[in-house]
Amino acid sequence: MTHPAAPSPTATAPAGIPEYPMARASGCPFDPPPALRALQTEGRISRVRLWDGSTPWLVTRYDDERALLSDPCISSDNTHPGYPHVSAGALERRKRAPTFINMDDPDHARLRRMVTARFAIKRVEALRPAIQRIVDELIDAMLTAPKPVDLVEEFALPVPSRVICELLGVPYADHGFFQSNSRILVKRDTSPKAAGEAIDKLVHYLESLVTEKLAHPGDDLLSKLAVEQVATGEISTRVAAAMGTLLLTAGHETTANMIALGTLALLQHPDQLAALRETGDPGLIASAVEELLRYLSIVHTGRRRVALADIDFGDVVIRAGDGVILANDAANRDTSVFPDPDRLDIDRGTRQHLAFGFGVHQCLGQPLARVELQVVYATLYRRIPTLRLAVDLDQLPFKSDGLVYGVYKLPVTW
Amino acid sequence: MRISVDQDKCIASGMCVLAVPEVFDQREEDGIVILRTDVPPPELREAAREAAASCPSWAITVTES
Ligand code: HEM
Ligand code: SF4
Numbered sequence: 064m065t066h067p068a069a070p071s072p073t074a075t076a077p078a079g080i081p082e083y084p085m086a087r088a089s090g091c092p093f094d095p096p097p098a099l100r101a102l103q104t105e106g107r108i109s110r111v112r113l114w115d116g117s118t119p120w121l122v123t124r125y126d127d128e129r130a131l132l133s134d135p136c137i138s139s140d141n142t143h144p145g146y147p148h149v150s151a152g153a154l155e156r157r158k159r160a161p162t163f164i165n166m167d168d169p170d171h172a173r174l175r176r177m178v179t180a181r182f183a184i185k186r187v188e189a190l191r192p193a194i195q196r197i198v199d200e201l202i203d204a205m206l207t208a209p210k211p212v213d214l215v216e217e218f219a220l221p222v223p224s225r226v227i228c229e230l231l232g233v234p235y236a237d238h239g240f241f242q243s244n245s246r247i248l249v250k251r252d253t254s255p256k257a258a259g260e261a262i263d264k265l266v267h268y269l270e271s272l273v274t275e276k277l278a279h280p281g282d283d284l285l286s287k288l289a290v291e292q293v294a295t296g297e298i299s300t301r302v303a304a305a306m307g308t309l310l311l312t313a314g315h316e317t318t319a320n321m322i323a324l325g326t327l328a329l330l331q332h333p334d335q336l337a338a339l340r341e342t343g344d345p346g347l348i349a350s351a352v353e354e355l356l357r358y359l360s361i362v363h364t365g366r367r368r369v370a371l372a373d374i375d376f377g378d379v380v381i382r383a384g385d386g387v388i389l390a391n392d393a394a395n396r397d398t399s400v401f402p403d404p405d406r407l408d409i410d411r412g413t414r415q416h417l418a419f420g421f422g423v424h425q426c427l428g429q430p431l432a433r434v435e436l437q438v439v440y441a442t443l444y445r446r447i448p449t450l451r452l453a454v455d456l457d458q459l460p461f462k463s464d465g466l467v468y469g470v471y472k473l474p475v476t477w
Numbered sequence: 478m479r480i481s482v483d484q485d486k487c488i489a490s491g492m493c494v495l496a497v498p499e500v501f502d503q504r505e506e507d508g509i510v511i512l513r514t515d516v517p518p519p520e521l522r523e524a525a526r527e528a529a530a531s532c533p534s535w536a537i538t539v540t541e542s
Contacts, residue, residue: 133533133534133535172488175488175489176489176507176509179488179489179507179508179509180505180506180507180508182489182491182508183489183491183494183503183508184491184494184495184498184503185503186508187491414492414495414496414531415531420533421533422533422534423488423533423534425488425490425533425534426490427489429490429491430491430495433495
């Protein structure tokens with residue numbers, strides 16, 4: 064490891080503590096790592112070792128994770144010395160562009176509420192026709208392109224990128240710039256230097272956009288922030304730009320992975336794909352989206368927190384200052400909540416998964432992600448009914464090294 | 478049964494609106510929860526209980542009477 068371990072009271076813990084995150088089993092790209100499932104069966108809490116040598120707690124069961132994620136003694140503040148950082152790059156991002164995802168209330172609530180209106184259910188529902196148009200246009204283009212097509216590049220990335228650009232007021236023409244820089248940020252092995260450069264570029268770009276919106280406001284979210292928060296002195300241009308960067312990066316990477324990996328999972332489950340293709344029932348489509356969110360749990364490196372006070376937890380006491388990781392991917396396969404959890408069942412009909420997290424940091428963009436995925440899953444397989452993989456499953460490059468799981472490429476044909 | 482909401486706790490997730498739009502709505506200006514009725518009709522009571530249990534910030538309280 065090239066970066067020195069953060070000072071931690073437990074850095075000298077005995078060997079034998081498993082490394083986290085763990086590796087998935089080969090040939091099982093959709094299932095959480097076997098070693099993680101083993102810890103879930105063995106007990107409620109254990110220590111794991113991270114990239115920097117620190118040894119935070121790991122919690123893997125659904126009820127425990129929900130309880131801790133809504134415990135006021137559990138903090139998302141990643142400037143806290145005990146915070147279990149996901150990578151050296153993520154630490155660098157926080158230093159340069161802090162956002163509410165890593166703040167506690169009241170700061171978190173104050174900043175989050177500046178942007179929540181646009182993500183309300185009715186506001187997002189009103190975007191459905193525009194999202195449908197984007198999806199249809201991209202499918203039209205794919206149908207005339209030479210085969211095979213990389214579904215990631217030609218469809219999965221452009222859909223959410225265009226949508227979040229329209230919502231924020233970012234020119235889609237700049238997608239090459241922001242996609243490549245956010246790709247650097249979501250890789251775990253990105254060096255602090257590379258992460259720092261990528262985040263600086265994105266924030267500078269957003270700063271100039273916010274400044275532009277101050278002079279010529281439109282109807283988009285960045286204009287709203289510029290006029291209502293920056294012009295009034297409530298927040299600085301820099302804080303608005305950092306928030307814009309968070310929305311832009313979180314708004315396209317995650318949904319893009321759900322589109323590509325979701326398609327792959329459905330292609331590997333032809334009966335489920337057929338049921339989805341043939342249904343006209345919006346309820347079944349919505350249920351399929353929830354089930355794929357649960358089954359794939361693409362945000363697969365756990366929710367990261369630090370304890371602010373001692374917490375009694377079964378046989379152990381989580382001490383103030385201890386790092387805590389809540390493995391929401393494992394919770395989404397907890398047999399006590401989801402019967403036969405390893406089965407993909409698009410008709411499961413439950414929204415109780417932790418794919419969007421839980422507690423005050425639960426995903427801000429979830430209503431938007433839901434509508435995007437509903438439109439995609441209801442349209443793509445109906446319009447291209449013979450869609451299939453153009454390579455073998457074992458040739459696909461999976462994002463095992465990503466903060467968000469998925470595939471780097473998905474060559475398809477029909 | 479009576480429902481009450483704590484707007485200070487609400488994070489505007491929209492989960493309750495998805496579950497029972499007849500009972501829950503969101504404020505125009507910031508997406509924070511508002512009640513369309515605090516006494517749900519019998520056929521919506523079970524769904525309202527589930528909405529309370531799935532609220533990520535425990536902002537919904539159900540009082541059975
Ligand atoms: C399928 C797609 C998505 C998944 C699986 C996902 C997942 C998550 C998760 C697990 C969290 C919780 C973080 C934590 O607890 O520390 C989160 C937070 C967040 N997500 Fe998403 N997300 C998705 C789409 C989106 C979209 C489309 C946006 C659009 C802007 C977005 C914006 C955010 C923001 C701003 C937060 C921070 C919320 C806070 O700290 O209060 N996400 N997301
Ligand atoms: S489910 Fe809870 S947090 Fe979400 S909008 Fe309703 S009251 Fe607010």
